[in-house]
Amino acid sequence: MFRFLKSWRLSATLLAAVILLIFLHYLKIILPLEDTLIRIFSPIQYRVYLAGVKINDFYYNLTSRGNLVDENEKLRNQLVSLAAENSQLKIKLEALDQLIQQNNFLLENKTNAVLAKVVGKNPEPNHQSLILNKGSEDGVLIDYPVITERGIIIGKILSVEPHSSQLLLLTDSKSRLAAMIQGQNQIKGVVVGEHGLSLKMEMVSQKDEIKEGEIVVTSGLEPTIPAGLVIGSVNRASKEANNFFQTVQLQSLIRIDDLIVVSILTDSL
């Protein structure tokens, strides 16, 4: 009984002490004591806390390693698929860009054309020709000129099937195109391809003065090819002593490898 009362007395005393301390705390009387105790604890707390942080880091690294490996694999796969998607989108964007430029040229010049996609290239190394996805069913005929953006001619239709055609590039050795220097209608010649690599203008009189950078365009002497389509720019002109004609090396203004969409002109300007 006495023990029971003693324990109840202690409980009541301690509860009363706590209530008193609550009052003293809010009256800020024991504030210096609290502050002193916190200062005493602080250095030991810091060391214990640091030890805790190190253990937590170790635990976190251990548990998250598996997650990190999985996440890395997932991100790697995502990167591969995004790179492929990005590549596809870039090609589409480039095709769209070419399409817009060609369309603008056609509208400005009120020309009818058939838009065609480049779907392949002749695998034989000596033949510089591209395969297009439009053919006779779409109104394409042999010798029709093929242009790209800004009216730059890249070749002529070599052969036609109902739903496809072959474009002979100007750089092919068999390609011949009647041309002239832009702004100087009397200087005419024939643009010939050189082994799939470059263009040269032949049959130009040695008397004609040709400057570097001048633009070479189609002369319109061919029935299916209108005048004024840009071929390239003059790189250099070479005159040989025992020859009637000079040879003009031309620089193409576009990269054949970048072609995705082309326009086949179906009527003249």
Add this chain to the structure above:
Amino acid sequence: MTSFLLNLLAIFLVVIFQVSFISASPWPINNINLILCLVIFFAVLINYQKALWWAFGGGLLMELFSQNFFGLITLGLIITAVILNILFNNFFTNRSFYSLLILGVIGVIGYNLLKTILGFLLIILGFKFNFYQLSFSSLFFWQPFLNSLILIVIFFTFQFSSNRLKNIFLPKNF
């Protein structure tokens, strides 16, 4: 005197460990309340007065690092010790491992509910009270489970290091 100082030092160390290590640990480890476990252990198996002193001293030291109403933790610990003492004296009459576990679970859940009820009373009295985020899973599973594990560890550590909780067979004198 020596015993008093040793107990005071032990309270200091336990509070530092609780505040700087356990509370800063990741979930669910931060659900462990070492001071509460020791109060329950002392109240059930050792000495009720010791439990009250540990509740008083440990609670007051924990108040220094609490953002809540000053005195809430101490009141919660003392009242929990009182309730456990009443339950032990009236329902669990033997100091056994099982009574420790059951009273441990009751003590942990009771302590948290008590703090919440006191918090509501404070709001009624016009004081501000931060209702800490206490989820049902934390209150009814993680806290009782983890603190019970700690009680088991304390029990077996104490049993190993002391004769007080061991069975003693009295020799028969013929």
